[in-house]
Amino acid sequence: MNEMSHQPKNQTNYPANHDTNHEPERQHLYEIAVIGGGPVGMFAAFYAGLHSADVLLLESLSELGGQTGNLYPAKILYDIGGFTGISGQELVAQLEQQAAHFHPTIKTATNVQTIDPQPDGTFLLGTTNGIFHTKSVIIATGGGAFTPRKLACPYDPALEGTKLFYYVRDLDSFKGLDVAIAGGGDSAIDWALALAPIAKSVHLIHRRDQFRGLESSVDELHHSTVQLHTPFLIQGVTANGPRLDVTLDQVRGDETRTLNVDRLLVNYGFMSENRQLRNWPLTLEHNEIVVTSQMQTSTPGIFAVGDAVTYPGKVKLIASGFGEAPTAVNETLSFLYPERRQALHSTQLYH
Numbered sequence: 001m002n003e004m005s006h007q008p009k010n011q012t013n014y015p016a017n018h019d020t021n022h023e024p025e026r027q028h029l030y031e032i033a034v035i036g037g038g039p040v041g042m043f044a045a046f047y048a049g050l051h052s053a054d055v056l057l058l059e060s061l062s063e064l065g066g067q068t069g070n071l072y073p074a075k076i077l078y079d080i081g082g083f084t085g086i087s088g089q090e091l092v093a094q095l096e097q098q099a100a101h102f103h104p105t106i107k108t109a110t111n112v113q114t115i116d117p118q119p120d121g122t123f124l125l126g127t128t129n130g131i132f133h134t135k136s137v138i139i140a141t142g143g144g145a146f147t148p149r150k151l152a153c154p155y156d157p158a159l160e161g162t163k164l165f166y167y168v169r170d171l172d173s174f175k176g177l178d179v180a181i182a183g184g185g186d187s188a189i190d191w192a193l194a195l196a197p198i199a200k201s202v203h204l205i206h207r208r209d210q211f212r213g214l215e216s217s218v219d220e221l222h223h224s225t226v227q228l229h230t231p232f233l234i235q236g237v238t239a240n241g242p243r244l245d246v247t248l249d250q251v252r253g254d255e256t257r258t259l260n261v262d263r264l265l266v267n268y269g270f271m272s273e274n275r276q277l278r279n280w281p282l283t284l285e286h287n288e289i290v291v292t293s294q295m296q297t298s299t300p301g302i303f304a305v306g307d308a309v310t311y312p313g314k315v316k317l318i319a320s321g322f323g324e325a326p327t328a329v330n331e332t333l334s335f336l337y338p339e340r341r342q343a344l345h346s347t348q349l350y351h
């Protein structure tokens with residue numbers, strides 16, 4: 001599990017209520033818990049840190065980035081203020097760096113399942129990675145919690161993250177290796193084409209003869225050094241010394257092949273799940289969280305931003321989420337500390 005946990009900085013603008021990181025998580029009372037590490041959640045965590053809040057950021061996947069990092073990392077975005085064009089992956093990297101500046105506590109591979117309001121006005125968050133205690137919540141769960149579609153055949157879970165990967169962040173780590181890639185969509189093709197010049201060999205396995213990617217990418221694939229295995233399905237994955245044996249069965253055929261490779265990358269896409277919203281203390285409309293113009297939900301102390309919310313005129317874009325985040329953070333801090341005036345501009349706060 002990827003986990004970054006830091007001691008919060010000394011508080012300047014807001015009263016501190018910090019326990020040490022040695023205590024069980026449940027006993028540490030955060031000021032703001034942001035649920036969801038997509039672009040909007042990351043920006044909200046940064047903005048809350050900018051205002052010296054003690055922030056917890058929870059993400060169900062093992063990587064931050066939301067839709068942008070996982071669904072379209074290679075796409076160039078032209079509608080982010082200040083950038084004439086930036087790839088999804090680069091935007092996520094910048095947001096991570098920006099969010100990390102104020103040392104929030106970041107827990108990845110942590111799916112929030114319950115939000116329980118407490119009699120003292122605080123909240124307990126029940127997650128797949130323990131219980132967390134917070135004074136307020138900003139929900140940034142977007143289209144729902146992502147999980148990768150996994151291989152259908154049984155395999156030793158210890159292979160995951162060592163020889164078998166569902167995400168690729170650093171293509172260079174596959175330099176000089178024999179790599180098998182499973183999948184037939186844009187991302188699998190992009191990985192194969194990007195690895196072809198740097199890996200020792202690249203095998204692409206797809207259960208159909210036709211690939212689902214962009215025509216130009218499929219064309220490039222057929223003219224590349226990538227070795228295609230179609231229509232084949234992975235039937236077994238086993239460790240063979242430091243390498244992997246990947247056994248393939250032909251679809252509607254009798255041929256069986258075994259690839260002996262260093263790494264297997266699986267890209268069968270992602271599933272998103274936001275059914276848990278219905279169990280949280282929120283008013284929903286078509287499974288979206290109803291918020292006021294202050295980004296306030298129907299429960300005091302719980303705010304929401306980004307693709308997860310609805311209000312008249314809501315546009316599901318990163319830029320609108322970036323606008324909603326400061327509103328939610330400022331309103332959260334006014335809710336927690338009504339007597340305090342907030343500095344408005346970052347120059348007064350950046351350190």
Ligand SMILES: Cc1cc2nc3c(=O)[nH]c(=O)nc-3n(C[C@H](O)[C@H](O)[C@H](O)COP(=O)(O)OP(=O)(O)OC[C@H]3O[C@@H](n4cnc5c(N)ncnc54)[C@H](O)[C@@H]3O)c2cc1C
Pocket residue numbers: 035036037038039040041042058059060061064065066067068071072076077078079110111112113140141142143144145146276305306307308316317318319321
């Ligand atoms: C193909 C495609 C192209 C797009 N192109 C553009 C574009 O060019 N410009 C643009 O502005 N927008 C674009 N968008 C829309 C943009 O991606 C979204 O508006 C943006 O991602 C919303 O960010 P978010 O942080 O609110 O939600 P998301 O990006 O959906 O992130 C939500 C995060 O919350 C996590 N999460 C959810 N539930 C839980 C839980 N219970 N516990 C813990 N974590 C949880 C999820 O795993 C996810 O990482 C595009 C979208 C798609 C699909």
